[in-house]
Amino acid sequence: MLIPIILIAGLIALYEYMGSSGGKENIFVSAAPVIQPLLSALSSNFTSQTGINLTVSYDASGTTLEKLRLKAPIDIAIFASEDWEKKAEMEGLVKNDTKTKIGVVLLFLYVKKDLNVSCIDDLGMPGLKVGIANPSVAPAGYEAMRIINSSKNKDDILKNIVVAKDIGQLVTWYKMGAVDAAFVWSNFALQFANTSRIIYPWSCGYETKPFYFVGYVTSYTNNTKAALKFLQYLNSPEALGELKKLGYFTSVEEAYKFMGKG
Structure with missing residues (x-):
């Protein structure tokens, strides 16, 4: 268990440092790499509008799930598929009523x-x-x-x-x-x-399906209010416009239409 212990210790130290900086609220996000272009485009605007700082770690969905199991200091988890999100829900690692669909990819x-x-x-x-x-x-x-x-x-x-x-x-x-x-x-x-x-x-001739990425507030965060603000922002007109500009689909139906199945 040496690696997980080192991982958690490092994250806790980082989180404590962020919490003491500038008197601003801080939220920590573990997100699938698929969403990196979107978060990179939106993070500074969100901070300027709300005063809430974001620190994002881009992790494969299975890695995010493992971090949640270890109770890493994460306020928002963003998964790249429903398989991983269902595991997080079933294990009580996220607040199910905060589920936010953000975008869709193929x-x-x-x-x-x-x-x-x-x-x-x-x-x-x-x-x-x-x-x-x-x-x-x-x-x-x-x-x-x-x-x-x-x-x-x-x-x-x-x-x-x-x-x-x-x-x-x-x-x-x-x-x-x-x-x-x-x-x-x-x-x-x-x-x-x-x-x-x-x-x-x-x-x-190979079947595939659209994958939507979805965000949750974690079940153990102390920053629920700030985390919810960010998830709500990801469904704002500004965020949806950025989704389209960056080449994401905004709905499963739109993705199926692209595939000729709409």
């Missing part, structure tokens, strides 16, 4: 433009490096493995898999060229537009 396969890859089945080519986020903690990685395991070429594809700790690390690897293809959320399409082609899983 899983895309991004490939470098010069690669001769037109479908998921082609990912088994020798020497190809295919990146996924850790499926044991990251919803995107879990969904990627579900799709890969449905391929007739899954044995060859699995030989090419490279596993990142989370989406944030995978995005970095892909930008650096450490992997040739990557299963990443749809909102990163704008970042990859100049270097990549997008393969939609459903366009070559």
Whole structure:
């Protein structure tokens, strides 16, 4: 248990430091990396409007759940899929009545433009490096493995898999060229537009579904009021406008329509 103890001790020290700075309220957020572009765009505006400071740790959803189990000093938890949020609800780690749906994404396969890859089945080519986020903690990685395991070429594809700790690390690897293809959320399409082609899983016969990310106030926070203000802000017209600008879907129905199922 050495690593969790060190983790919690570090977080507590950070939290205490934040609480003593500037006389302002502070809230600590553990959020799925999929929401990083949105929170980066909105955090300063929220602070200027409310006087509440935000400190955000971007963690795979399974990592956020583990932090909650260890009672890490977290006021808001934001998960990338309903599977992880249900676990948090069932274990009493979050306040169920604070559940806030924030945005929706789909899983895309991004490939470098010069690669001769037109479908998921082609990912088994020798020497190809295919990146996924850790499926044991990251919803995107879990969904990627579900799709890969449905391929007739899954044995060859699995030989090419490279596993990142989370989406944030995978995005970095892909930008650096450490992997040739990557299963990443749809909102990163704008970042990859100049270097990549997008393969939609459903366009070559693989079923997938929209994933909404959702936030909660944690069950043990002492900052419920401030945390609720931030969750409410994430559903404000300003936040919804930013969602669209950054390439997120604003509803499951909108995502299904994009897939041609609306």
